[in-house]
Amino acid sequence: MKNNPVYVTSPLLPPLADFMPYLENIWQNRWLTNNGPFHQQLEQALGNYLGCPHISLFANGTLALLCAIQALGLTGEVITTPYSFVATSHSLVWNNLQPVFVDIDPLTGNIDAEKIEQAITPATSAILPVHCYGIPADVTRINALARRRGLKVIYDAAHAFGVERNRASILNQGDLSVLSFHATKVFNTFEGGAIVCPDRESKQAIDRLKNFGFAGETAVESLGINGKMNELQAAFGLLQLQRIDEALSQRKAIYQRYRRALSAVAGLEMVTPAPHISWNYAYFPLYVRADFPCSRDALYARLRDDGIMARRYFYPLISDFPLYASHPSARAGNLPVARRLADQVICLPIYPGLAASQQQRVIQLILALADERASHHRRQRR
Ligand SMILES: *Cc1c(COP(=O)(O)O)cnc(C)c1O
Secondary structure (H helix, E strand, O other): OOOOOEEOOOOOOOOHHHHHHHHHHHHHHOOOOOOOHHHHHHHHHHHHHHOOOOEEEEOOHHHHHHHHHHHOOOOOEEEEOOOOOOHHHHHHHHOOOEEEEOOEOOOOOOEOHHHOHHHOOOOEEEEEOEOHHHOOOOHHHHHHHHHHHOOEEEEEOOOOOOOEEOOEEHHHOOOEEEEEOOOOOOOOOOOOEEEEOOOHHHHHHHHHHOEOOEOOOOOEOOOOOEOOOOHHHHHHHHHHHOOHHHHHHHHHHHHHHHHHHHOOOOOEEEOOOOOOEEOOOOOEEEEEOOOOOOOHHHHHHHHHHOOEEOEOOOOOOHHHOOOOOOOHHHOHHHOHHHHHHHHHEEEEOOOOOOOHHHHHHHHHHHHHHHHHHHHHHHHHHO
16 A cells, blocks of 8 residues: 655644634624734734834735835845855846856855855945745845845745744844745745844835835825735634744654654755744755765655655755756856755755654664665675
8 A cells, every 4th residue: 555645734724613713803893814813913923923113014925025125225136145046036036136146155055154255245235134944044134234235134034934043033134024924834824924133114115116106095105016815815824823832843843753863874965044043943944965875766766666755955056947047147057055055955854744654664764775775785895
């Protein structure tokens, strides 16, 4: 009998019965979208939970990225990472900006802050780093460099829900930070997103931007789009927020089990957050280095054969998609670390509700592969 498939993530879904009172409330109010009561409550509740008082909710993370870029009035070139979900670069191109790719750190997958400065040209207006896997980018260096060179910084914090650095939210870094609440993320509203703003004025400007530019009942004073989150999404977010701490601690327990089982295996490497980081364990990236008995793709295929749907985040690099491949910064010689990581990374299943037995299946397969090949080599040497 074929094993049930195990996916790399599975959405946090509270019992349906718990959602019914929210639905009844919406039906009673007949207020479906446009800054309704649940929308207002969720902005408040997330602000409190995350430690970011000025949050503007969006229909999805990509619209939030588009509007964050639009709000800062960026021009020309923006320095970013090739090692991300494609929405990061797409949001620049959609705003008529040119992404400039900079190489990454070999363990965190974050943009290499040391290499940003040499990519700055007179056309550069901003830096768009990603907190890859929820692990903070080097915000100290990046913010200082941006200040010195007069650049804006937008953090793509799609993976970084609830992440703290020195006991403060990572989401307050830079000029703006952008969250995604997509179904596959740590906290979801089916689809959804948010911009974390530094103050009331910038939130107000962004609230207008996501609502066609309306500044009053009849006044449209600037360009805008429809980026609004609706009441169903917001209600679901409120419900989910009640269980987020439990979800995060389950993720941590799964991370620790992988670590204990796999950290001594030759040729495998994994990310360890620094002690001053409070991580959300959003992903479990495993790096299959050259001294592991088989390639990342062989491991990936073996897991798939057994119904374990691991994912290669992030492969291919954004800079390898046809839309980007001809950019000067996309050439292979500019991005050696990103290229290597894209060929070595595999993300293992990690989500609240992942059964210990399922995780054990993943671990056993990897250990067997490490062992099979090792004993094969031993036999050959005899
Ligand atoms: C998920 C994701 C996005 C896009 O968010 P959506 O809510 O799916 O539009 C952007 N950047 C990164 C790094 C992501 O992982």
